[in-house]
Amino acid sequence: MISEPAVPLRATRLVEHAQLPTRAHPTDAGLDLYAAEAVTIAPAARALVGTGIALGLAPGTVGLVHPRSGLAARHGVTVLNAPGTVDAGYRGEVKVCLLNTDTRDSFTVAVGDRIAQLVIQRVELPDLQEVADADALGATDRSDRGHGSTGR
Numbered sequence: 685m686i687s688e689p690a691v692p693l694r695a696t697r698l699v700e701h702a703q704l705p706t707r708a709h710p711t712d713a714g715l716d717l718y719a720a721e722a723v724t725i726a727p728a729a730r731a732l733v734g735t736g737i738a739l740g741l742a743p744g745t746v747g748l749v750h751p752r753s754g755l756a757a758r759h760g761v762t763v764l765n766a767p768g769t770v771d772a773g774y775r776g777e778v779k780v781c782l783l784n785t786d787t788r789d790s791f792t793v794a795v796g797d798r799i800a801q802l803v804i805q806r807v808e809l810p811d812l813q814e815v816a817d818a819d820a821l822g823a824t825d826r827s828d829r830g831h832g833s834t835g836r
């Protein structure tokens with residue numbers, strides 16, 4: 685059951701034909717982002733596609749531009765910089781950097797196509813503090829073991 689009231693998210697259409705992001709189902713994490721321009725992406729090429737919208741994200745939140753799994757599975761189309769970071773203070777047009785990973789077929793985006801999904805999350809905005817050495821970072825069980833260390 686969802687008990688918390690929905691937090692408002694300000695959005696505006698920069699062009700009349702833009703579509704505001706929509707949630708396909710009430711509890712979906714992602715709001716679908718719509719293309720405001722048509723573009724054909726050649727095999728193995730990328731394109732920065734405008735959504736025609738701008739956001740007023742609350743400080744302490746971020747908009748993450750995730751790929752849509754259907755586009756990935758059916759067409760090999762993903763978001764190159766996934767997840768894209770829309771900073772809370774950004775008031776420009778939200779754009780999606782699509783990558784067509786298919787090596788044979790080009791991919792055509794039409795105005796109004798759903799090209800990615802926006803996930804809003806809370807973020808920490810900590811003050812970075814430099815400490816003297818790695819010992820002063822705080823002791824942990826893992827320590828400096830990484831990069832597959834538990835696989836051996």
Ligand SMILES: O=c1ccn([C@H]2C[C@H](O)[C@@H](COP(=O)(O)OP(=O)(O)OP(=O)(O)O)O2)c(=O)[nH]1
Pocket residue numbers: 749765767768769770771772774777778779780781
């Ligand atoms: O998928 C994305 C990623 C970013 N942006 C916008 C919002 C974000 O706040 C701004 C900057 O993004 P980012 O910090 O990822 O790019 P940068 O290369 O570091 O540019 P900048 O120097 O402007 O921070 O571009 C988008 O519209 N879509």
Ligand SMILES: [Mg+2]
Pocket residue numbers: none
């Ligand atoms: Mg940046």
